[in-house]
Amino acid sequence: MAARLVAAAVGCILWVVVTCREVSLPPGPLYRVAGFPLSLPCSVSGYDGSPIQDFEWFLYRNGAGGNPIGAISTRDRNFPYAPFKSRVRAGEVRIERDRGDMVRLVIQRLRAEDQGVWECYTPSTDARYLGNYSSTVAVNVMPDTLQVSYVASSQMSSRSLAGQSLPEGAELELTCAASVQSEQHTHLSVTFSTRGGVDAAAVDAGRGHNLREIISIAQDQSVVPGRSKLYAERYANRGITLDKRKAGGERDLYVLRIAQVVPQDDGAYFCNVAQWIRDPQGEWEKIAQRTLELGNITITPLADTLTVTVTPEGEVSLPIGSPLSLSCAISGISPSSRPYMLIQWLRGGPGGGAELSLAQMAPDGVVSWREDIVRKGEVSFEKEAEGRYTLRFFSSHPADAGLYQCAVSIYTGLPSVTQIPAANQRSNGVNIKLKMKAVTVRAVAGLSEGPTLQRGHTISLLCNVSVETVGLTQIEMKWLAFHNREDLSSETVLVELRHDGTTNFHSNRSDISLDQPVLGTYRLRIHNARMEDQGLYQCQVTVWGQDQHGAWYNTGASSHSSLVQVYMYSQALDLLFIPILVGVSSALFVGVTVVAAVTCCFMSRLARKSARK
Incomplete structure (x- = not known):
């Protein structure tokens, strides 16, 4: 294998102007755990020929005298040697293609005998034999020492959560312990998850399962809430916490605390612990993991018991x-x-x-x-x-x-x-x-007698109120104006007399007054009347009674008068404006007509002169 690599490298140096084939694997050594998956990416570049390249994998076991063991090939189904034949046939050892010139060797359950140097070889499709046609990486297989166990919290005295029920709003505390023994420097991550108690739309997307993460301590020891809004908001408000504590010996204790549970917290709970190692290229790689089912929690909604x-x-x-x-x-x-x-x-x-x-x-x-x-x-x-x-x-x-x-x-x-x-x-x-005493009230409104109303005069409106009952009473009344006869809902409150004798004027005008000339009669006066004051007016009355303790109350008895129409007649001075307006309009019409006729004749004569020329 070494001679082959040296020859290829020398050839590439001699032909620097020519593109050289290069096969790449992650830098090693890599450390993985027995019983868990191994995934080795291998890519080739600088090649000639088909964009779909073939790959072959060999294992050089430690102490095997440097003899390669064929593991698997993309072009030859009969390629595997005896140690790998059954594993390839079962799919435990396989090649997964990421793209035409990149594949991944996957060993589903790593064995101790898989330790050694792995070679990724690419058969030549080039016109000349130049470059690196294979690459190697050392893989060390460590024993599985990851341990995860349930630890009963102060709330849960039993060894499981089966059948545990909590009322909505109660505190939930779950714990699990984890330990690992490794000669290499590895880290643990811990994730608490749950299943159930929420509709499918809220389940973490893209995970391939129906577990949703509540909170985690990552391999870098940072605390990360689940992606669900349900947990992210509660974590931000300290409603969910995850702490790491020493539990004696090599074990660490991880404590999940949900301050107040909600119905969506109903379901099964799990503790997932993963072992991580930082590979030579600086990336964290998960090398082992275990998931422990803690049990089930049933949340009783407050709405069911309140x-x-x-x-x-x-x-x-x-x-x-x-x-x-x-x-x-x-x-x-x-x-x-x-x-x-x-x-x-x-x-x-x-x-x-x-x-x-x-x-x-x-x-x-x-x-x-x-x-x-x-x-x-x-x-x-x-x-x-x-x-x-x-x-x-x-x-x-x-x-x-x-x-x-x-x-x-x-x-x-x-x-x-x-x-x-x-x-x-x-x-x-x-x-x-x-129980109230009988009260009858009647309100009658009208204009007080006087000369014809004109602009500048005083409008005087009277509201006569009669009350039939037993005991002391007080009147609360108000005057309303309707300036739009077509829309009686557009009322304006002018003035209001309360039962305690206070008066409230709702208009900004200072020339409105309210008095009581005689008992039971309430007079509204609008001084220096304007033309816009004409319209319909009404008085509304409510009766207040006195209880046995001397306090006043609204008896609910009320009445409103019929509508009173106020019409303003024009003054003699106003009538002078009519002939003036008519005269001015006539003069303007005549003037415009004369100017238009003269202009028209002038323009016609001018046009005829121009035509003769």
């Missing part, structure tokens, strides 16, 4: 001003889940009205209210005991009537603004009815 109830149940009828207490009980959550909760009180209006969120308690216990519908100081929302939250009205009003429900959202893991609840559930509804 229960939310409200007391009292059914229908409750109370007099106005009575205290009201509603209690929300939450159960079915394991303490090991360590969840955090968002709790809301919802109210639907009587007769199926719009549902509103009255109050909510955040996971940190902070309560926020919808201030436009909740009276400050007259209602509270408190945690009375573990799993029990109470909404209290110290003095109920008619506006408090409706269907009440307690809505609970359970979150697991670290809080984030985009997090989706692990479970949502509403309680049964309790219908609160409040």
Whole structure:
């Protein structure tokens, strides 16, 4: 073999201007482990002839006197010598072609007797015998010493995870131990994987199996999360960690910790340990690996166990001003889940009205209210005991009537603004009815008597209100304007009188006023009226009553007047503009006509003169 290589090299030196054949193998020596695959790439370049080159592999065993043993050939099925014949026939030893001039020798399960110098030889297709027709690399076969074993964590006292069940949100800790004894400097990588608990689209692509990686310690000792978004985000938030610890002797202990499990974590778990070596060209090569099935974990979703109830149940009828207490009980959550909760009180209006969120308690216990519908100081929302939250009205009003429900959202893991609840559930509804005294109200609006309205005058509109009931009442009223007769939904609120006597002007104009000339009559005045003030006007009235504690509440009794039309007549000065506009228009028309006629005649005469010339 040596003489052949020397002759080829000398010939190539003598013919430097001619392209020389060159066969290439990875630099050696290479170290591989018995029982695991060997893959040797071999390529040829600088050749003549067919682009599909043939390859033959020989083994020079240590202590065999330098005699080659034919292993396999791409052109001769009868090429293998006896030691390789059955292995080639079974496909354990084979050649895989990457391209026409590059192949790969694959030994599926390396044996100790495969140690030695491997030669890749390419039969000549060249016009002249020039260059390197073969290349060699030394392969050393090491014994398999990789050991992987299951170690029960503090959570799991048994030797396997079979039948283990955890509630959603609980912590999961898995461990496995690994060791290897090698005279060569090798590294271990450890990967925790799972199968099940997720649809096929989430499985790692291109792996040829349905395992998805959770987290790994790579051969360079860096920690790498699985490619799935499920694990990458949790790793970034410290929701998943992997630590390496000493376990005594030659063993290292690898501990996977999932801070809070989710339903997608349901399934079988595996620990994969691989042995790596850095080849002479500087690349890491996997030389051995073992996968240990740790067992199965069943995750019980919170949505399957969560229960939310409200007391009292059914229908409750109370007099106005009575205290009201509603209690929300939450159960079915394991303490090991360590969840955090968002709790809301919802109210639907009587007769199926719009549902509103009255109050909510955040996971940190902070309560926020919808201030436009909740009276400050007259209602509270408190945690009375573990799993029990109470909404209290110290003095109920008619506006408090409706269907009440307690809505609970359970979150697991670290809080984030985009997090989706692990479970949502509403309680049964309790219908609160409040007994009110009978109230009848009527509103009648009209224009006050006076001269014909013209621009600059004062528009005076009266709203007469009559209320029939028992006890003290207050009126809350507002004036509305409709300047578009075709669209009565385009209303404008001009002024509002609240039940506490305060007035709120919604218009920026300073020439609008509201007063009460006599009891039960509310007058709207628009001073220095403009033409755009004409249109339709209406007053709307709501009655407020007083409860037994002296607090005011909206009785719900209301009325609105019919529409009042306001029309502005023109002043005498406005009428003078009509003849002026007509005269100016006529003069402009006559002037334009004369100019056009003169211009036309002039141009015609000019054209005739030009024609005679």
